[in-house]
Structures are given as C-alpha cells and as structure tokens.
Amino acid sequence: HMLTQGELMKLIKEIVENEDKRKPYSDQEIANILKEKGFKVARRTVAKYREMLGIPSSRERRI
Numbered sequence: 001h002m003l004t005q006g007e008l009m010k011l012i013k014e015i016v017e018n019e020d021k022r023k024p025y026s027d028q029e030i031a032n033i034l035k036e037k038g039f040k041v042a043r044r045t046v047a048k049y050r051e052m053l054g055i056p057s058s059r060e061r062r063i
Helices: 005-017 027-036 043-052
Strands: none
Touching (some): 005 043
16 A cells, blocks of 8 residues: 555654654654555655654654
C-alpha cells in the first residue's frame, strides 16, 4: 500500500509526538519504524518530510 505524501507526513508527525523526548528518534529510526509498519521509506524522504512539517532534527528535539 503506497502512502500519499499527506498520510506519510501525518505518520511521521505522530511518531515524533509519541517519542521519548530524552531520546528522540533519528530520521533513520523513524524510517525503520515506518518499515516495521509496512511502509518502505528512505531516511532522506523522512528528513525531507520532517523539514516540511517544521519538525527540528532529533538533536534539536532532545530535552
């Protein structure tokens, strides 16, 4: 099942919202989580969509 760009962005947003803020997921880890859910997405695609969503990198999200 291919995801639309909007669905993929929504999933990435949900993953980030539910992450442990002390250990935020890297783009690669987000890609791996999506892969486990059955969606094959490249790390660079995750990075691109994360930036489009205005979500900072994992380093910047750590508290």
